[in-house]
Amino acid sequence: MLRLDSVSRHFGDQHVLDGISLTVPDGQLLSVVGPSGCGKSTLLRTIAGLLPAQEGTITIDGTPVHGVPERLAVVFQEYGRSLLPWLTVRDNVALPLRRRGLGRAARRAEAETMLERVGLRGAARRHPRELSGGMQQRVALARALVCRPSLLLMDEPFGSLDAGTREDLEDLLLELHRGRDATIVFVTHDIDESVYVGDRVVVLSPGPGSRVVRDLSVGLPGERDQLTTRGLPGFVELRTEVGRALRGR
Amino acid sequence: MLRLDSVSRHFGDQHVLDGISLTVPDGQLLSVVGPSGCGKSTLLRTIAGLLPAQEGTITIDGTPVHGVPERLAVVFQEYGRSLLPWLTVRDNVALPLRRRGLGRAARRAEAETMLERVGLRGAARRHPRELSGGMQQRVALARALVCRPSLLLMDEPFGSLDAGTREDLEDLLLELHRGRDATIVFVTHDIDESVYVGDRVVVLSPGPGSRVVRDLSVGLPGERDQLTTRGLPGFVELRTEVGRALRGR
Amino acid sequence: DGGGKPPSGDGRQQLTVAALPLTDSAALYLARDRGLFAKEGLDVRVQPVQQSIQALPALLKGQVDVIASANYVTYFQAYEKGTLDLRILAEGVRIAPHMMDVLVPGDSPLKSPADLAGKKVAVAVLNNIQSLTLNAILDARGAGRPVYRQILFPQMGPALDRGQVDAVHAVEPFETAIQGESGARVLLDAGSGPARGLPASGYITTRDFVDKHPKAAAGFRRAVEAASRLAAGDPGAVRTELPKYAKVSAAQAESIHLPAYPATADPAALRRLIRLMRAQGLLEKDVDPAPLLAK
Amino acid sequence: MTRRQDVLLGLLGSAAAFGVCEAVARAGFVRRSYLPPASQVLARAVRLAGDPAFLDGIGVTLRAWALGLGLACAVAVPLGLLLGAVPVVEAAARAVIEFLRPLPSVALIPLVSLLLGSGTRTEVTLIAYASLWPVLFNTVYGLGETDPLAKDTLRAFGSGRLAVLLRVELPATAPFIAAGVRISAAVALILAVATEILSGFGQGLGIFIAQAETATDGTRDVLAGVVWAGALGLVINGVLVRAERRLFAWALEPRETAGRLRRGLRW
Amino acid sequence: MVRRTALPLVLRWAVLLVAVACWEVAARARDSVYFPPPLRIARHAHALWFSGNAGHLFLTPAAVDTILPSLGRMVSGFVLAAVAGIVLGIAVGRSPRVYALCNPVLQFARAVPPPALVPVFVVVFDFGTPMQVASIVFSAVWPVLVNSAEGARATDPLRLQVVAVLRLTAPERLWFLILPSALPRIFAGLRLSLSLCLILMVFSELLPGSDNGIGFTLTDAQTRSDLLTVWAALVLLGALGHLLNTGLLAIEKRLVGPTASAGRTA
Numbered sequence A, B: 001m002l003r004l005d006s007v008s009r010h011f012g013d014q015h016v017l018d019g020i021s022l023t024v025p026d027g028q029l030l031s032v033v034g035p036s037g038c039g040k041s042t043l044l045r046t047i048a049g050l051l052p053a054q055e056g057t058i059t060i061d062g063t064p065v066h067g068v069p070e071r072l073a074v075v076f077q078e079y080g081r082s083l084l085p086w087l088t089v090r091d092n093v094a095l096p097l098r099r100r101g102l103g104r105a106a107r108r109a110e111a112e113t114m115l116e117r118v119g120l121r122g123a124a125r126r127h128p129r130e131l132s133g134g135m136q137q138r139v140a141l142a143r144a145l146v147c148r149p150s151l152l153l154m155d156e157p158f159g160s161l162d163a164g165t166r167e168d169l170e171d172l173l174l175e176l177h178r179g180r181d182a183t184i185v186f187v188t189h190d191i192d193e194s195v196y197v198g199d200r201v202v203v204l205s206p207g208p209g210s211r212v213v214r215d216l217s218v219g220l221p222g223e224r225d226q227l228t229t230r231g232l233p234g235f236v237e238l239r240t241e242v243g244r245a246l247r248g249r
Numbered sequence C: 001d002g003g004g005k006p007p008s009g010d011g012r013q014q015l016t017v018a019a020l021p022l023t024d025s026a027a028l029y030l031a032r033d034r035g036l037f038a039k040e041g042l043d044v045r046v047q048p049v050q051q052s053i054q055a056l057p058a059l060l061k062g063q064v065d066v067i068a069s070a071n072y073v074t075y076f077q078a079y080e081k082g083t084l085d086l087r088i089l090a091e092g093v094r095i096a097p098h099m100m101d102v103l104v105p106g107d108s109p110l111k112s113p114a115d116l117a118g119k120k121v122a123v124a125v126l127n128n129i130q131s132l133t134l135n136a137i138l139d140a141r142g143a144g145r146p147v148y149r150q151i152l153f154p155q156m157g158p159a160l161d162r163g164q165v166d167a168v169h170a171v172e173p174f175e176t177a178i179q180g181e182s183g184a185r186v187l188l189d190a191g192s193g194p195a196r197g198l199p200a201s202g203y204i205t206t207r208d209f210v211d212k213h214p215k216a217a218a219g220f221r222r223a224v225e226a227a228s229r230l231a232a233g234d235p236g237a238v239r240t241e242l243p244k245y246a247k248v249s250a251a252q253a254e255s256i257h258l259p260a261y262p263a264t265a266d267p268a269a270l271r272r273l274i275r276l277m278r279a280q281g282l283l284e285k286d287v288d289p290a291p292l293l294a295k
Numbered sequence D: 001m002t003r004r005q006d007v008l009l010g011l012l013g014s015a016a017a018f019g020v021c022e023a024v025a026r027a028g029f030v031r032r033s034y035l036p037p038a039s040q041v042l043a044r045a046v047r048l049a050g051d052p053a054f055l056d057g058i059g060v061t062l063r064a065w066a067l068g069l070g071l072a073c074a075v076a077v078p079l080g081l082l083l084g085a086v087p088v089v090e091a092a093a094r095a096v097i098e099f100l101r102p103l104p105s106v107a108l109i110p111l112v113s114l115l116l117g118s119g120t121r122t123e124v125t126l127i128a129y130a131s132l133w134p135v136l137f138n139t140v141y142g143l144g145e146t147d148p149l150a151k152d153t154l155r156a157f158g159s160g161r162l163a164v165l166l167r168v169e170l171p172a173t174a175p176f177i178a179a180g181v182r183i184s185a186a187v188a189l190i191l192a193v194a195t196e197i198l199s200g201f202g203q204g205l206g207i208f209i210a211q212a213e214t215a216t217d218g219t220r221d222v223l224a225g226v227v228w229a230g231a232l233g234l235v236i237n238g239v240l241v242r243a244e245r246r247l248f249a250w251a252l253e254p255r256e257t258a259g260r261l262r263r264g265l266r267w
Numbered sequence E: 001m002v003r004r005t006a007l008p009l010v011l012r013w014a015v016l017l018v019a020v021a022c023w024e025v026a027a028r029a030r031d032s033v034y035f036p037p038p039l040r041i042a043r044h045a046h047a048l049w050f051s052g053n054a055g056h057l058f059l060t061p062a063a064v065d066t067i068l069p070s071l072g073r074m075v076s077g078f079v080l081a082a083v084a085g086i087v088l089g090i091a092v093g094r095s096p097r098v099y100a101l102c103n104p105v106l107q108f109a110r111a112v113p114p115p116a117l118v119p120v121f122v123v124v125f126d127f128g129t130p131m132q133v134a135s136i137v138f139s140a141v142w143p144v145l146v147n148s149a150e151g152a153r154a155t156d157p158l159r160l161q162v163v164a165v166l167r168l169t170a171p172e173r174l175w176f177l178i179l180p181s182a183l184p185r186i187f188a189g190l191r192l193s194l195s196l197c198l199i200l201m202v203f204s205e206l207l208p209g210s211d212n213g214i215g216f217t218l219t220d221a222q223t224r225s226d227l228l229t230v231w232a233a234l235v236l237l238g239a240l241g242h243l244l245n246t247g248l249l250a251i252e253k254r255l256v257g258p259t260a261s262a263g264r265t266a
Ligand SMILES: Nc1ncnc2c1ncn2[C@@H]1O[C@H](COP(=O)(O)OP(=O)(O)OP(=O)(O)O)[C@@H](O)[C@H]1O
Pocket: A129, A130, A131, A132, A133, A134, A135, A160, A161, A162, B011, B014, B016, B034, B035, B036, B037, B038, B039, B040, B041, B042, B043, B077, B189, B207, D254, D256, D257
């Protein structure tokens, strides 16, 4: 269980997060939406232990976290820069598998399998800079998924993808999520997406001093499907509600 | 008038663009959609004269272009990297105004006006790395808009923005476009957006060897409005058609 | 390395000697080539150096056993400062006429040594034997002293040519070369007057070496002194030996002025040098050379 | 730019430099023996290639160069990583380093010789000392320039400080370290020859030059030695550049993307 | 590099003090003329250079004659080397033609040991300051040049495309993109150059015709076996180097500022 207790954060005299409290049960997929610049990425970095929380505490399963928690994976918003340019795509994806203690061949095999699942079968031996933006984003995604994290933080992971690829990957995420029981915090700016993938949607207020303004439980069936789920009345209702919260109404 | 005549491009032995022919009349806003990695960014770079077309020719108003054409502006997909980190946000935006021969104060004033229009009033004196992803993207947008280009190339310019900001900026783009008569090539992976902002939508086939598979004229009224336009039957029809072309059906 | 100690294959004691490839070391090479060292049971290896001071670390480390043609001024200073517990095995050379000269360009306005006062004169090393002797000569004549500039011998010719200095204080064989190339003329014989007969260089080693290898030290001295006698008696022998080890052509060797090769070490001569050094501030304390001479 | 054009331009530049030297010497501002024309120097340098004793000397110098440079790299890279990665160590070592660094190797020759004796050990020590700094400082600067997001990425995947250092900072810094090694290689070569010249003791290219300097008309030989030193530098740099190109291809602009904007070339 | 808080500052000096104290103890224990204890060196340096009257900032006439000329030559050599190195380095890093033209000659020149050039210097330059400054520049220019070229070469290709699209003129391109992105590396080169300048200053005062300066004092003391003065000169050089370097760091801090590594990609 991930727990945030009135977490605040400022840069200089600019307040960004203002007392965020959240409890995310194990295995929940929490969508976070909020206006541009409100502090979503800052929130993820704080949870990841990359930025210290200046006030408040973050606990995982009851123990306060200092530094980077175990078995964490992150997809950064700046996916391009987060790939290491001197490694091939395959080696970038295989990188986090080191801590699982796998041999080199096993790591590579696993990386290639995951690359195939994100639709990058042919790109395994190329270098990140030879890929398109969307392909790079999928590499970053594959890298996060391959290490089977128990806490997965994703910052607009599908932002650079076309609708088709995006839907495929949303379904891939849901499938993997169902199979294991990782806790996922999923930042997106797409309202439909937040509802479609999330078990729960949290809406942040615009900065400075962002707070949680809405916390919605998504009561849709666990088995989701791009066509039917998006057509459900519950879905439309939820997305309207999220949209309204986002616009401050 | 921008004219592409069977433009082809490959990287090494990988074919990316395969004989793209397009004629974009002056003042048209052309939306380009296509699957991730199909070659949209490559197409824009080729038009911008940053990549040589290996086959075919590109002409503007009848004269073939070699190198970067006059009065061009580009919003790159990698907006973050495209900002110069050692300049403040304001100076980044004011940079293209130099070629208009404005004084320093005038350049700064104009830059600040544009920053205000993209909703970044308070961020003028900060440095790019102090901004969120979406804010950086808006800075890149402001930099492209501020120099009143006659040819504007935009590569997923709203990809990192929340729905609200995105809609505001779509409308800003349309408003500016109406006022002047720039030719705009607008790459997006959002089907609704391609129809909403475009006078015409071009769909590219998946690579390798991407071609134009669909070329739709958007017959919607020039005055557009987020709520009413998106509700029009013509709109829904068009987006379904684009979506179908994209899925190769 | 660490020569001197282990006898070589044929039972002779091996010695490494650092030497300058100049006229100063002629006796060393003569002694080697004429078998004088072999007669004393010594196997001498010569290690060329460019300046005698450069061999000091090697001497202290035991990489060389003896430094031939060691500049007395430099090594007395080292002794005084405590850097080296000096022992003199044999004398090297003493200053002879025209072994060093003060040269000026052919068309120089300087006509007599008295004109040198306040003028720029090039010497190879400042505050050393050259300025010491020139000052002594000028003082003796009651003439004013010049100011010295440091220029290595090979560059003295171009410097004089380009008017960067008014005169150069050169030694053989550079002296002859400069005269030949640029038509410089001799203003003053720097080996004359009080400079004449002054000891210039010697064969030196450490006290440690003399204590440990008294026999080798004595043998070395006998061989060098024999060679010096030979050189003094037959300058032709030196002139034929020179082109073999120095960068001097046979023609040059025929015409250059040689120094004097003293057959025995003389404390009185060394004392004269030390007095001069004291007078010109090159030594702060008195040094008694007698105990420094190896028996 | 094709390879051939590159080579042609290089030859053109070299020919121009050669021509200037030749013309200056022949113009008669100075006596021929004081500044011999480039052609004579070059001819002498070529003839030296057939002199086994001279080639032995080159071998000695190169050995000292390689040992010194290798020692410097072996010390400087780990030390640079330590200094760049652990601020406390950097803070502590800073004053000592800043004090040691400007100590001129030229002036240290006598002191080091007193400690280590004349010869290879002294030479190697001085070479290592002088060529330590470029590698060390380029390493530290390179670490400072590493993209913080790349570091965060590895940290987020649970890598410790050491793993981040080895897997992100070291590779990201590697091209910069290589530039430092290239600077050091030249410094080491200069030091190898200069130490020999100034210590005047032993064997090597520097001793050849020093001996030529004591001859009455040695300038031509001195300059022939200089030609050899320069040529060695040219070859060493060429080899290092080629190696870097191979190792750090990822850091180069992809040839095709950059198109006519491609300007990047390496030293 | 290091955050400037009080702790590192204290630490830095503490470590230096401890190092000096160890040296003192070791030197006293061994009692060798070659390695005198630092206290004696300091006293000697004080007597030589810093025992003047207050009106001359406590500098003795010997210090004025020794330190100032050296410093002047060094600083002018450094400035010349820096300017030449940056200009040439950027040109060579960004223009394949200039690079191809100059590369062999520059690589050749870079490997030439200055002591071997004395015969040429004598013929080409005037004695004294011109020759000395020339020899300093000739050696100190290379690290700046190589690092500037490297920095210019490593300019982010995307950003090059950006300024191409913005149609900045060549000087603007240089000023707004290439220089700032190469700046950290240029400074790395400058710092190396600075220490080379000190080394070369010592060497240049060995050149024909030199008659003053720290290097001259040092070599003169060496030939006279006056090791105490040798050590004092070395310490003085170290202190000077430290001071100059601190100044350069301050300039760098101002110019490069906190944006040094922000958002750079390899
Ligand atoms: N520098 C390069 N070297 C080699 N291949 C490249 C290079 N740049 C792009 N490619 C390849 O060209 C293809 C098209 O890339 P491009 O960036 O144009 O795609 P895109 O349509 O913009 O995709 P996205 O929507 O994901 O940004 C991709 O398969 C990519 O791998």
